[in-house]
Structures are given as C-alpha cells and as structure tokens.
Amino acid sequence: MRVIIFSWEYPPRVVGKLANYVKELTFQLAKSEVETFLVTYHDYLTGEFEEEGVKVYRVTNPVKIHISVLTWVLTLNQEVERAAANIYYKNGEQVDLIDVQDWHFIPAAVTLKKALSIPFVYSVESLEDHRSHGVNLPFNMAIKSIEWLGMYEANIILVKSYWMASEVARIYNVPEAKVKIVNPEAKNWFKCLLKVYRGLKEA
Numbered sequence: 274m275r276v277i278i279f280s281w282e283y284p285p286r287v288v289g290k291l292a293n294y295v296k297e298l299t300f301q302l303a304k305s306e307v308e309t310f311l312v313t314y315h316d317y318l319t320g321e322f323e324e325e326g327v328k329v330y331r332v333t334n335p336v337k338i339h340i341s342v343l344t345w346v347l348t349l350n351q352e353v354e355r356a357a358a359n360i361y362y363k364n365g366e367q368v369d370l371i372d373v374q375d376w377h378f379i380p381a382a383v384t385l386k387k388a389l390s391i392p393f394v395y396s397v398e399s400l401e402d403h404r405s406h407g408v409n410l411p412f413n414m415a416i417k418s419i420e421w422l423g424m425y426e427a428n429i430i431l432v433k434s435y436w437m438a439s440e441v442a443r444i445y446n447v448p449e450a451k452v453k454i455v456n457p458e459a460k461n462w463f464k465c466l467l468k469v470y471r472g473l474k475e476a
Contacts, residue, residue, distance in 0.1 A: 274474055275308040275364060277357055277371045277391075279378040281346075283313040283329070291398050294457055295374055299327040301463045307470075308364075312356045312378075314349060330356045343415055346377050353381040361389055369474045372396055372431075376416065379423035386426060392473055395427035397437060402444055421445055428473055431455055431466070 278299055282292040295311070302309040303326030315331040322329040332352040339345040361368050368391050373382045375398040382393040401416045402408050408417065424430060424445040430452045432438045438452050455465045 274369050274470065275310075275367060276302060276470065277310045277312060277360055277368055278302075278374065279353060279357075279371060279382060280311065280313050280374040281377040283311060283331075285318070286313070286315050291374060297457075298463075298466070300325050302467075303327050305463075305467065307467075310357075310360050312353050312360075328360075330360070332356050341412065343412065346419075347380065350378060350381040350384075353378050354384055357381065357385055358389070361385075361391070370394060370428075370470060372470075373423065373427075374398060376401075376420045376423060379419050379426075383422060383426045392428040392476075393426075394429045394431055394469070394473065395423040396431040397433075397441060400437075400440060400444060402440070427451075428476070429453055429469060431469065433457060 278295060280291065280295040282288040283295050284292055286292065299309050299311050309327045311327055311329045313329065313331055316333055319331045319333050334345060334349045335352065336348040371382050371385060371391055371393040373379055373393055374396045379395065385391050386393055401413055401420060405413050407413055424447050430441060430447060432441060432452060432454055433456055435454060438454055441447050441452055442449065453469050455462055455469065
C-alpha cells in the first residue's frame with residue numbers, strides 16, 4: 274500500500290497535538306511496511322527528507338504576506354498539490370489514498386481526487402463551529418465551506434470520538450456509514466486505522 278498524508282503541522286513545526294499524532298501515525302505506517310509519504314509545511318526547512326522510514330516533503334508558501342489564515346491556506350494548497358503530484362508520477366501513477374489531517378489541505382485533496390482519481394480520507398481534528406464563536410461571519414463561513422467540501426468529497430471521514438462523529442453528522446449532515454471512529458488513545462487504534470485504509474484500497 275502507498276499512502277500520502279497531508280498535515281499542516283509536523284515536527285519540528287509543532288502548533289498543537291496534531292503534529293505528534295501525525296508523527297506517530299506515519300511512523301506506525303512505515304513500520305507496517307506501508308510506503309508512507311508526508312506532505313507538510315515549513316517556512317524554510319523545505320525539500321525531501323527520509324525520517325524513520327517516512328518520506329517527508331516539506332513545502333513553503335510562495336506568497337509571503339497574508340491577511341488571514343484563509344489566504345495562507347489557499348495559496349499554500351498549490352504547493353501541496355504539486356508535491357503530491359510529483360510523488361504520484363515518480364511512483365508509476367500508483368497512490369492508493371491520501372489522508373488529509375484537518376481542513377487546511379482539503380482543496381488539494383479534492384483536486385487530486387478529480388484529476389488523478391486518488392481517493393482520500395478526511396481525518397477531522399476539529400471543526401470551525403467549535404474553534405470560533407463567530408461561525409456565521411463571512412470569514413468563518415469560508416472555512417466552513419472548505420470543511421463541507423471535505424465532508425462531501427472524502428471517501429471516508431475519520432473522527433477520534435463518538436462525540437465528534439455526532440457533531441459531524443449534526444453540523445454537516447454526513448451519512449453515518451461514511452464516518453469511522455478511530456480513537457488514538459485506544460490500544461488497537463492503529464489496527465483500526467489500517468483496516469479503514471485497506472477497506473478503501475480494496476473498494
């Protein structure tokens with residue numbers, strides 16, 4: 274199996290809990306003989322690296338000044354697409370799936386799904402309704418529209434709790450069958466996640 278992970282944070286760039294979770298995820302995948310690529314962001318540490326069996330591609334934003342996280346994300350997505358497309362073509366046009374961690378790189382995943390027929394998993398870390406009190410303001414609605422796009426276009430939505438599964442259904446009206454719960458604090462979390470990946474690969 275060949276998998277590409279998208280994450281906006283990854284060590285040494287640590288913003289919250291997601292960075293260390295993605296590091297553990299990619300390490301476990303590589304240890305399980307899954308060919309694992311990670312596309313992530315760093316402002317100056319760019320290029321291709323091999324870290325504990327994981328092939329890490331760090332990209333930076335070609336646009337240096339931004340008025341908000343939204344413009345930063347949308348301009349960065351083109352670099353994420355480029356890196357993932359390079360991985361795809363360098364590996365004989367064989368990529369089994371993309372796992373998008375949080376909402377930031379959903380546009381890139383959707384583009385690659387449409388252009389190269391690569392299915393993707395949307396791993397929900399948080400939702401705009403929970404992050405912001407002004408969720409009905411235009412800025413927040415723009416972010417919610419990206420989350421909605423991910424919910425709609427993803428082949429599978431991964432959440433880390435039953436509560437988040439219920440919130441995804443409540444806010445975005447996602448069908449129950451599309452949502453899979455993998456709790457990273459459970460002992461068998463990685464086996465459950467690998468089962469989701471393999472099920473998508475075989476679908």
